[in-house]
Amino acid sequence: MSRIDHINNPEAPEPNSVVPSTTAFVLDEQNHVLLIRRTDNGDWALPGGAHDYGEFIAETAVRETKEESGIDIEITGIVDIYTDPNHLIEYSDGEVRQQFSICFRGKQVGGVPAVSAESSDVDWFDRADLAGLPINPSMRLRIEHGYDRGEAPYVG
Structure with missing residues (x-):
């Protein structure tokens, strides 16, 4: 299934x-x-995905990181909560989803990088190398907040 991110697109x-x-x-x-x-969509992104029934929301971040990257993590905090109604994700099946995402801070506790059906590549990047990568603006904002905001969450 393909997706298009619409950010501030009338x-x-x-x-x-x-x-x-x-x-x-x-x-x-x-x-x-x-x-x-x-x-x-071919973009680079933080690992993540949709919340499943029966799990705590932090477990979603742990599960999705393992599924998409092969890396086992432990949650250490929250970076941000994103609910921008001007960020819509259009999927090829007709779903148009308003963004509602919690970005967790985590630390690696095991695993090795591995691709999945949802990821064609997995890697660790120096902050200085991010400018040249295809990263959607909402994801880039999360990464910047992760680096810059320390332990205080941003809500927006």
Whole structure:
């Protein structure tokens, strides 16, 4: 399934769903951030995805990080909560989702980088190398907040 992110696009279709989701901002010992290359749009992104029934929302971030990157994490805090009604995600199946995402701060506790059906590449990146990567503006904001905001969450 492919996706298009509409950010501040007055031509975007109307939303028809809101799904709680997570992303995980994980740094290694050299301050490199863990990113996956998404198979649905080709962009680099923090690992993450939709909340499933029966799990705590922090468990979603742990599960999705493992599924998409092969990396096991432990949650250490919250970076941000994103609910911008001007960020809509249009999927090829007709769903148009309004963003509702909690970005967790995590630390690696195991695993090795591995691709999945949702990721064509997994790597750790130095902050200085992020400018040249295809990263959607909302995801780039999460990464910047992860680096800059310390332990105080941003809500917006």
